Amino acid sequence: MAEKYKRDDVVAARVITLCDGPGCMHKGSKELLSALKDGFREKGLSYRDVKVNLSGCLGMCARGPVMIVNPGYTIYGNVGKADLEEILEEHIIKGKPVARLVIEENHLYNKFFRVFGDVGFFGKQMRIALRNCGIIDPESIDDYLALRGYEALARVLSSMSPEEVVEEVKRSGLRGRGGAGFPTGLKWDFTRKAAGEKKYVICNADEGDPGAFMDRSAIEGDPHTVLEGIIIGGYAVGASRGIIYIRAEYPLAIRRLEKAIKDAREHGIIGENILGSDFSFDVEIKLGAGAFVCGEETALIHSIEGSRGMPRPRPPFPSVSGLFGEPTLINNVETWANIPVIIMDGADWFSSVGTEKSKGTKVFAVAGKVRNTGLVEVPMGTTLREIIFDIGGGIPEDKKFKAVQTGGPSGGCLPEEYLDTPIDYESLARAGSIMGSGGMIVIDEDSCMVGIARFFLEFTQNESCGKCTPCREGTKRMLEILTRITEGRGMEGDIEKLERLGKTIKKASLCGLGQSAPNPVLSTIKNFREEYEEHIKEKKCRSGECRNLLEYYITEDCVGCTACKKVCPAGAVTGSPRERHAIDIEKCIKCGQCLAACKFNAVKTA
Numbered sequence: 001m002a003e004k005y006k007r008d009d010v011v012a013a014r015v016i017t018l019c020d021g022p023g024c025m026h027k028g029s030k031e032l033l034s035a036l037k038d039g040f041r042e043k044g045l046s047y048r049d050v051k052v053n054l055s056g057c058l059g060m061c062a063r064g065p066v067m068i069v070n071p072g073y074t075i076y077g078n079v080g081k082a083d084l085e086e087i088l089e090e091h092i093i094k095g096k097p098v099a100r101l102v103i104e105e106n107h108l109y110n111k112f113f114r115v116f117g118d119v120g121f122f123g124k125q126m127r128i129a130l131r132n133c134g135i136i137d138p139e140s141i142d143d144y145l146a147l148r149g150y151e152a153l154a155r156v157l158s159s160m161s162p163e164e165v166v167e168e169v170k171r172s173g174l175r176g177r178g179g180a181g182f183p184t185g186l187k188w189d190f191t192r193k194a195a196g197e198k199k200y201v202i203c204n205a206d207e208g209d210p211g212a213f214m215d216r217s218a219i220e221g222d223p224h225t226v227l228e229g230i231i232i233g234g235y236a237v238g239a240s241r242g243i244i245y246i247r248a249e250y251p252l253a254i255r256r257l258e259k260a261i262k263d264a265r266e267h268g269i270i271g272e273n274i275l276g277s278d279f280s281f282d283v284e285i286k287l288g289a290g291a292f293v294c295g296e297e298t299a300l301i302h303s304i305e306g307s308r309g310m311p312r313p314r315p316p317f318p319s320v321s322g323l324f325g326e327p328t329l330i331n332n333v334e335t336w337a338n339i340p341v342i343i344m345d346g347a348d349w350f351s352s353v354g355t356e357k358s359k360g361t362k363v364f365a366v367a368g369k370v371r372n373t374g375l376v377e378v379p380m381g382t383t384l385r386e387i388i389f390d391i392g393g394g395i396p397e398d399k400k401f402k403a404v405q406t407g408g409p410s411g412g413c414l415p416e417e418y419l420d421t422p423i424d425y426e427s428l429a430r431a432g433s434i435m436g437s438g439g440m441i442v443i444d445e446d447s448c449m450v451g452i453a454r455f456f457l458e459f460t461q462n463e464s465c466g467k468c469t470p471c472r473e474g475t476k477r478m479l480e481i482l483t484r485i486t487e488g489r490g491m492e493g494d495i496e497k498l499e500r501l502g503k504t505i506k507k508a509s510l511c512g513l514g515q516s517a518p519n520p521v522l523s524t525i526k527n528f529r530e531e532y533e534e535h536i537k538e539k540k541c542r543s544g545e546c547r548n549l550l551e552y553y554i555t556e557d558c559v560g561c562t563a564c565k566k567v568c569p570a571g572a573v574t575g576s577p578r579e580r581h582a583i584d585i586e587k588c589i590k591c592g593q594c595l596a597a598c599k600f601n602a603v604k605t606a
Contacts, residue, residue: 014050014092017068019134021057021220022213022252023374024064028080032065035081039088050092053143056221058134059375060121063103066134076101121372121393124386126353128361129177129337130377133221138256141263144224150269152343153228156235157277160343165236166192169339171347173359178204178295178332179407179436180512181358181425187329190319191237194327199239202323202330203230204300205246205253208292209408210459211367212439215333217375218363219246219253222337223260227283229336231270232343234281237329242283245300247290257285292409292463295437296511297322297330299465310465311511332437334363354380358424362438366392369399369444378423385419388442400445403527407436409456410516412523413449432523434516448545449528450535454482456520460513471514474505478521487548490536495525547590550605552583554594557602564594564603 016036018029036052039045058066063077067087074097076087083101090096103121127133136143144150156165170185191199203226207215219226230242246254261283264270272280286304293299294309301323303309322328338360342350351359358380364387367373371393378387384404388394395401403413412433414421421431428435443452461475478501481494502518509515525532534540541549554564560578572588575581583594595603 015053015070016050016092017053017055017070017135019056019058019064019066020054020138021061021064021134021217023057023061024066027064029065032067032079032081032084035084039084043088043093045088045092053137054139055135056133056138057217057375059130059217059377060103060372061374062372063121063374066103068134069097072097075103077103121374121376121391124382124390125377126361126379127377128341128350128353129218129225129334129363130221130375131341132225133218133375136222138221138223139259141224141260141267144222148344149224150228152340153231153235153269154275156232156343157275157279162192162236162238165232165343168347169236169342172342172350173347173354173357174335174338174342174350175358175425176331177334177338177362177437179434181435184331184335187319187331188233188236190317191239191327191329194320196327198241198324198326199237200323200326200328201230201234201237201239201242202297202300202304202328203242203244203246203336204295204297204330204332205244205250206288206295206300207333207437208247208290208295208463209437209439210456211441212365212408212437214363214365214375214438216250216253217365218333218337219250220256223253223256224264225337225340226333227257227260227264227270229331229339230283231274231281232339233329233331233336235279237327239329240281242281243286243304243323244283245286245288245294245304248287249290254285254287261285291465292460293465293511293513296513299511300330301328308465310467311513313510334438355422355424357426362423362435364438364440366440366442368405368440368442369395369447370442371396380424381422383420383422384414387423387440388419392442395442395444401442402445402447403443403449403524405433405441405443405452405456405520406439407434407516407519408439409459410434410513410519411436411439412519413443413452413527414523415527432519432526434519446543446545448486448541448543449524449531450482450541451486451543451545453521453524454479454486457482457517460517464514464517468508468510468514470505470508471510471517474501474509475514475517477501478505478518482521485532485535486541486546488535488539488546490532492536494536495529495532498522499525544605547592550590551585552588552590552592552594552603552605554581554583555602555604556580557600558598559600559602561600563597563599567593567597569593 065079067076067079166188174184175181205215288294291309294303296311299309299311318328354360361377361379363377403415405413418431421427425435457479461479464471466472502522505518506515558580565573570587570589572584
């Protein structure tokens with residue numbers, strides 16, 4: 001068995017790259033790796049014949065586990081252990097891809113980042129920040145160096161002054177990808193010119209939005225890109241110390257960052273006299289405890305200093321007085337990942353991508369009711385429709401699209417009429433939402449918009465640090481009103497109260513969390529007001545998600561099997577065997593047990 005195939009039988013030296021991101025790991029990629037080793041033994045293959053790499057997330061989370069076979073860049077999706085025999089036999093040995101598992105083939109290259117084919121999931125993507133994710137082994141500095149890694153840093157240290165680096169970033173038009181969209185080069189310029197004995201550079205990797213995994217995946221798939229951007233930023237502003245603030249719930253990202261820092265230090269890329277220059281810079285990791293508010297830069301600074309993570313009024317801005325009172329440059333993971341590309345390909349090229357006011361690309365975590373959930377990176381100006389239907393594949397089970405929520409828990413819910421809105425900072429703001437850090441949740445016709453608004457407001461209310469009254473008390477009052485409405489106790493005037501409270505909180509809150517917390521409520525009132533009115537006036541939820549607004553009844557299809565009566569915990573079901581049963585509305589606690597137990601479809605809701 002092991003002698004059946006000799007090395008000469010293998011068509012060409014091949015490389016198998018297996019996704020090791022959390023999504024694929026959850027679906028069994030670790031078991032696949034073990035099964036691959038067994039398969040090699042059975043086929044008489046060795047690692048001289050076929051090299052096996054682990055990579056970060058390629059973005060195709062709905063199709064995991066994902067496996068790539070080179071040469072040819074064939075992508076296999078939903079690979080199971082039962083498929084390995086066929087892949088090894090047909091593709092690795094005979095050179096014939098297994099068509100039933102192939103997602104996409106024949107991809108193109110452009111410069112040193114990837115542009116994939118013109119169809120399917122990658123058709124309208126352009127990968128700059130994620131250019132190496134899913135391609136390289138994230139724990140191999142050699143893989144990164146092979147794709148021009150740290151070449152931008154070498155260029156900066158050998159031939160550019162700090163002022164020239166800042167000007168290049170300014171000319172690129174790059175705006176902060178953490179949500180606010182402040183011009184990155186301008187922030188760098190403020191920090192460079194600020195007076196201080198010490199200066200710090202911080203990478204904000206405290207990603208806390210529900211359904212968001214952009215920064216985590218970028219670090220897990222290509223930590224050296226982020227590290228290179230941070231070092232370049234330190235050189236540009238005159239800092240000697242960098243800090244990566246990352247939440248402790250990201251163990252894989254932390255491990256890979258630690259490995260990247262260790263390898264970079266051994267190669268003379270971090271530490272004293274980097275690459276033989278006069279510039280010295282070190283990087284350390286600080287773990288956050290998971291407070292959403294620490295994504296706000298002043299709260300993050302307080303956390304690093306050992307204080308409770310709470311924002312402070314600005315000015316002074318961190319660029320002038322930040323960590324330990326010294327000038328501090330803070331950017332998020334995606335922003336840092338763009339820096340090496342800007343230096344290597346130039347500001348003019350980078351600014352040619354995107355729109356007039358929003359340059360480059362943006363990474364989104366697409367989740368919710370969409371076929372192709374996962375991570376995408378598109379040029380600014382791509383429309384919501386293109387992401388949801390062309391890249392995302394549309395709504396599962398042919399359900400009708402209802403809304404898309406952009407910008408995380410502080411974003412707005414946009415209905416179908418906004419599907420052709422181009423994705424850039426200004427267009428989304430005019431539509432009533434925000435870019436945020438890149439969360440995008442798709443909502444279908446079966447969802448209750450009042451319930452969704454309540455879900456997001458409950459999250460932000462729980463995460464409020466409590467420092468300022470508008471956020472602390474205002475969001476609590478809004479949540480109380482929303483809870484009443486979803487429980488069938490809504491009153492005339494509640495909608496107007498929500499609008500007044502929301503507008504006040506937006507104007508008076510101290511930080512961005514409070515200022516944007518009412519957005520889901522205000523946007524759903526604006527775009528789905530009729531659902532609020534139904535909940536309040538008719539005590540009905542058209543989607544059936546608000547349990548307290550449901551009324552259970554039994555139809556003539558009942559055969560009197562007594563199954564519903566047996567499972568009812570409140571004794572609300574009455575009736576004799578082989579006779580039609582009934583439900584006492586006064587006793588019914590709307591638990592749904594009768595609906596689940598009925599085998600004759602006789603229990604209904606209204």
